[in-house]
Amino acid sequence: MKLLDNASIKPFSVDECADRLVNAVPLVMKVIRKEIRNNRPSYLSLPQFRVLAFVHRREGASLSDVAEHIGITLPTASKLVDGLVKKDLVLRKYSTCDRRRAVLNLTAQGSAVLEASGAAIQPGVARMLATLSPEDLYVLGRAAEVIQHVFAGECISKKPFPANNSNTKTS
Amino acid sequence: MKLLDNASIKPFSVDECADRLVNAVPLVMKVIRKEIRNNRPSYLSLPQFRVLAFVHRREGASLSDVAEHIGITLPTASKLVDGLVKKDLVLRKYSTCDRRRAVLNLTAQGSAVLEASGAAIQPGVARMLATLSPEDLYVLGRAAEVIQHVFAGECISKKPFPANNSNTKTS
DNA sequence: TATTGTTATACTCTATAACTATA
């Protein structure tokens, strides 16, 4: 598929592109954060919400996975998960293969809470885009693809995706 | 300037575009945050860095401006600024027109610290983009433009830009 | 001995409530 009219575009340098990205991305992030804030239950802090969302994406994740991905230390992750376990949103078992390793999963209630909140984020952003031309929408959609391709690696744990091990026991 | 080969593109819906944005933007944000973390002086916390950067963008801003923009309460902003003033990075005077209103400015040292740190963020992102094709760079650059256009309003205080009032006195 | 996670401790960030000073 031919995307651009190559005869007429003036390409951006890597540096200029990075500049623009550094300025633009936080603007979107601010809206996303606002939506999360407004739509999460009041008893869930933002860091807890992030942990909950991560466990959703990576059922069976270990505490180290959480810490590494969210960018916090192990003790902090431990305490955040403590809170989620107390609220009955996350189930913390320990792997029978390696009994040191925690195996985190959402409870039914955790899934419900996350879905209810998460569903509200996208529409908030969509409202901002409502007035854009099809061409602008296309540019944004394609840019998101490029970003996924280039930046996704940063977001994936170096460790293999944890098998959703059913050989677990409750703590 | 003709940007897209309209005959061949399949436009994204607003919803799909929002979906993609919600997934892609945090990936870039994570890299930006990492760069900030790695390049700010160790005596500056991330919230303090954000306040410092805001005062840089809005010399003469009030405490309320800081609180509203960063998304924190007035007492929190007050304490963060306290720390910056103690570190001699921010100067807090009070307007002579309205003696309740704080007037915040960077000290020479504050400017120096911010510039040194800030300069390092963009190259970190640029490194991620090094392998992209000119076409992908173009898409990212254009997307940033669209985002600026649509989302910039969210980031601007509703109040008029504070005049850099020289009629101030030290506290 | 190395790895996974927890506990202890201390500090920053954060908000709500109550207050002061100014308008």
Next chain:
DNA sequence: TATAGTTATAGAGTATAACAATA
């Protein structure tokens, strides 16, 4: 009475250090 900011208090998030359990 309303607004800008500070202070008091309490709770959450954070990291480093020390520890326990397991591999």
